[in-house]
Amino acid sequence: MAAVDDLKFEEFGDSANLLPASQDDIAVTIEEPSLNPPAPRGLPRGLRREEDEELLGNSDSDKTELLAAQKRSSPFWTFEYYQTFFDVDTCQVFDRIKGSVLPVPGRNFVRLYIRSNPDLYGPFWICATLVFAIAISGNLSNFFIHLGDKTFHYVPEFRKVSIAATAIYAYAWLVPLGLWGFLLWRNGKVMSIVSYSFLEIVCVYGYSLFIYIPTAILWIIPQKAVRWILVMVALGLSGSVLVMTFWPAVRDDNRRIAIATMVTIILLHTLLSVGCLAYFFDAPELDYPSTITPAPTHQYTTRVVSAGH
Template structure:
């Protein structure tokens, strides 16, 4: 059917009551079936956020790369990819420090270091040290029939000691390796992973030091030192041995020395607290003295 009108006047509902005359041809129905935007499958569906990804739970790799690379180290968003790690990965990285047969950085980390484990593990160690030493001291005081007062200054000491060793010292070690020894194959997160995950063995050793057996405590501390320092030397020696500056091997002496001082402080401040069973003297209870007949002179 033909259109009998040549133009249509459209009135605006605003206060000025303006009108506009448009050709009638523009009001005819048009066919958009051939336009690519008319296909519903070609348009993104806002109700399905997984469109464009294999899984809705998969992280946006492009966003993570942009945050890690372009924001810089002084941006909080730059560190978010380092905390995007699964629990099973953290547990495996902790366990692999117990038998360092492979290169930890190349094989275990595989170019994907994280900062969740190196922060979570020292934090756990801090509370385990305070809990184990307090429980051991309370147990020994109870066996000696004495009262026990919790020393919360040891908690502050553990916070400063462990965080400085696990976070600040690796940064200084990386700077020495990079600018003094000329090592370019390691990054700060990788060195922090070595020191952070390397403290794994001290967690069970702290718990095993609760019973007041001095010899057992000494053996456990010696075992923890041997495993942890062996892990550090196993992963740092090949890099320092291949460094342009041959004097970079001297850094291994610093690694062993600082680790020995760290272990000694832990041992004398936490692991050896509580005395031993041999010092316990069990006094007879007052009920045992009732009804006893004194021997004749």
């Protein structure tokens, strides 16, 4: 029994002797962080690289969760598949609209607003609102310009709605589709290029068009100088969103290809805004044949004369 007690006492003594050793270990681990501070001094480049990867879209965790977890539950031909793309609240839509109207230099629109939950709700309704804003404002502008002209008979031109819808929705969907395919193609040639998803690119283009809704309403002002100033302001704000979003994705590519890509993006965006202003507002004379009702007196007189003969 004594021997057994001795053994127990020795085990207890060993466990008691471990306490100071563990204290020494704790002291060593406390001193270890003091060895690490020099390392962060050499990490600004690494931290900047991590931020660049976020700007380029290398952190695909949120995207994979959205596209993998939710889309596996339902096939793409079902309504539930597309319902996930409209699962967004008012605060998120408002923040994305605010970010597109007031872009901050150095801030990536996708990383800050879109990547957590890309949606189609905002782009769809922004494009629909812009279509009616341009069509209605174009008709009102044509009416106010000829107000007081007795030879002018106003007829609402509903074809402007279809023309505006074709131009805006084609731009908001076909251009992102082409850009998405181009980034995928360049990603296969240059490993540092990371493509955004098609849904993310559609979100960027859709929300970037919001600034043109109040601009189209103000285009009713019958002053060409004011209209062109408004379109330049809107073009600068929305174009800066596109540049700050897509330049980090292509800047590691060949210099000429990267610059040509950004120039193409800006040219297409400029063509849309200037084309809408020139066609719907600054060229009302193109609509004269459909808005002025010709007097039928000449035809009637000719028929009377022929009947007399």
